[in-house]
Amino acid sequence: MTLTDAQISIVKSTAPVLKQHGEAITTVFYHNLITENPSLKNIFSITSQSTGAQPRALAHAVLAYATYIDNLAALSHAVARIAHKHVSLQVEPAQYAIVGQYLIQAIGQVLGDAATPDIVDAWTAAYGVLADVFIGTEGKMYEENEKKDHWRGWRKFRIARKVEESQNISSFYLKPVDGITLPRYLPGQYVSVQVLAPQVGYLQSRQYSLSEAPKEGGMEEYRISVKREEGEAGNGMPGLISNLLHGMQEGAEVEVSHPQGEFYVDPADASKEGVPVVLISVGVGATPLMAILKSLVQAPAKRPVSWIHASRSSSAQPFGEEVRRIVKENPEQVSAHVFLKTVAGTDQAGVHYDFADTRMDLTKLDGERDLHLADKRTEYYICGPETFMVEIRKVLVGLGVERSKVHLELFATGDVADE
Structure with a gap:
């Protein structure tokens, strides 16, 4: 036509x-x-x-x-x-x-x-x-x-394990009921999870990023990390599916569709060796970036990685211990920088956080060492609420980053708005 x-x-x-x-x-x-x-x-x-x-x-x-x-x-x-x-x-x-x-x-x-x-x-x-x-x-x-x-349509998965990542985020390890090896995905991609929502009497689906690095040759399980959403006041259905998932026990079944998504890094791309990657997230936005981080440190083609994250508190921060371990094991390749809005008495500066009592402020970081601004090849991956992503993109572009080098992910309905 x-x-x-x-x-x-x-x-x-x-x-x-x-x-x-x-x-x-x-x-x-x-x-x-x-x-x-x-x-x-x-x-x-x-x-x-x-x-x-x-x-x-x-x-x-x-x-x-x-x-x-x-x-x-x-x-x-x-x-x-x-x-x-x-x-x-x-x-x-x-x-x-x-x-x-x-x-x-x-x-x-x-x-x-x-x-x-x-x-x-x-x-x-x-x-x-x-x-x-x-x-x-x-x-x-x-x-x-x-x-x-060999995968089209919805496929039954069983919750093999639930692991608490923070006070309101848990990881769900999902295994296919049919036992067939799962395909490898690209780090940063998501799956749709479908469950029957008794509150409305219909099936409902939500997209959740795969938060583990894919493995060569296929996988036995997928990991998604889900925040229990409080929801918007007045809609009568706060965090409809996230609350259902958090209420499920190990062994419960859900339906999952094939991994999809255009927000990803291909760790097998040898042409990108040496090109820095800056991963910027707030809250549960860390989930796709966690898969990217772990994939990059395992990849043969080494790329410098800067992990920049903001959370309300250390108890609300997902993957904190996991990120610290990765940095310790890969000090020449990976650096991490954490902003905490509220610091607890048990939090240690330089361990649990780098910047206290503040929202994320990229100007507090070293432009060359932390943001890799001097290397025009540097790629930036941002995930979080839309207003956060758009604001961070504005800051980066203002610092001289080419807009095409800045990649945004969106969990919600629709697309990311322009400035």
Whole structure:
């Protein structure tokens, strides 16, 4: 399917309208779609619907599409991020037709007479083009997973072990019930975990980063590290899935999809030998970076690594002891720098923290030794709340780092907003 010049012009001209009414359109869209197709509650996050995060994210995506419809290459990263998530949730091609039907319907419902036949026709065609992009991209991902790892769809796993990493973060070691060796993933990637949520009566899925380094030749288990989320006040479902997981005992079963995600480091890339890596996180954002850190110290191609982390306190800090051990065993390759907002009487400066009573402030670090600013090849991987990631990116760019060298991960719905 292709768009005519006239249709492209019409879609671009609707960008201001979408900016004004986009969230109203997507809110109506989700309400109609899910009300009339309740089985889709098994796919969409009930919490993201309740808080409005899902409609807001879709509104931003639709606006971006209208803005760049004549330059889709500008959206390549967003398309990749969304496609990876769709594959992890097992979104199927047939579902795109249903979504398109209700999205066009919502545009007409909200805009009324302003949704002229030409506008409706242009957006119908534009959605078809976008759907084809996602169906094609995701189809290749499904085929690759199935061909390489013989894995498509949800797979039953058993919680083999639970290990407390901090006061509100626990690691879950998941073993496949079928006993078949698990494929190797790229450090930084995630899996979707699906469980039945009794509170809502539907299956619910969430993405959790794999927090252990992958092993050559396959693995017997995966490790995810999950924070028990308090949730947002008023949504009635604080940390719906994280609380369910934390309440599960060893031996309980969950369903897991194939590892996905475009936020990763390839430790086998010999061309990157000697290129510094700076890993920056706050709180549970350390989970994908932990897999990256451990993979880099095990890789034949050695790269200098700087671990920079901020936590509310040492009791809330995940992997503290594990990171200290890695630094001790690899002093020439790895350095660590920890910011604690609150220091306890048992915390030792230079051991449990480097900077006390403060949020993360990169200007307190040595630009050359800790941030590797002098080496323009340096790559920066940041994970944490969106506001944190965007702020840290601003700081790095202000220090002279090329924006393309800064990689952000996002746990929540949608994409990372620009400054």
